[in-house]
Amino acid sequence: MSPTGAYTGGTADPTGYIRDHDVHPPMDYPGYRSTALRHPKRPLELLPHMLTEVTAPLLGQDTLGELDNDLTRQHAGEPQGQRIIVHGQVRDSGGQPVPNTLIEIWQANAGGRYRHANDNWPSPLDPNFTGVGRTLTDGSGRYRFTTIRPGAYPWGNHTNAWRPAHIHFSLFGRAFAQRLVTQMYFPEDPLFFQDPMWNSIPDERARQRLVASFDYANTEEQWALAYRWDIVLRGREATVFEPVEGGD
DSSP states (O other): OOTTOOOTTTTTGGGGOOOHHHHHHHSTTTTTTGGGGGOOOSSOOOOOOOOOHOOOOOOOOOGSSSTBBTSSSSSSOOOOOOEEEEEEEOOOOTTOOOSSSSEEEEEEOOOOSSSTTTTOSOOOOOTTTTOOOOOOOOTTSSEEEEEEOOOOOESHHHHHHHOOOEEEEEOOSSTTTSSSEEEOOOOTOOOGGHHHHHHOOOOOOHHHHOOOEEOOGOOOOEEEEEEEEEESSSSSTTOOOOOOOOOO
């Protein structure tokens, strides 16, 4: 599946790929330097999927652990930082909920550091925070995570470059060939103005669809703040997805 409709019809003509350049960022965005190395250099070729790619594996609740969607309880102690609840609904272009979608998230800790061998930003690792979770949408297309608000971090893209706080999202359909990757931002982040990923999206309304809403009604007293972020897979109100899997 694709937020832009991917290939139209069953034709083998890869020129049928539709990308709305008024909404989605270009493959090569000079302000985000590494995009020059992260997109195809040759025309696309349509490769027919094998039966196993479009029908399996089927993902089910039995594959998930009890604490997979609670990133604050995956270790012996509690992680540092502001505890938050992130929840929302996955919908299609007609506004219908999409159940049984596997959602995976990954994020930096409260100090802005990922638990990754290549992250050498001198912020301490949190022994009680891995920064990875997953869940399935329920029958109404809803999901929910408990986690820690991630910190901003420097990333060297340009002078004094800092990434706004964000959480990466990956959505799987009923097979691994159906995957979308995007990221959620937090409202009123002061770093939006200098973030190339944010600024590469030409449509301001599309940018705003990546920003969660503070959700006071779902905060929990003396426990956690809450944010709601709905994800739309296709259509005019579609969430902006990344053309390739991002690592930043």
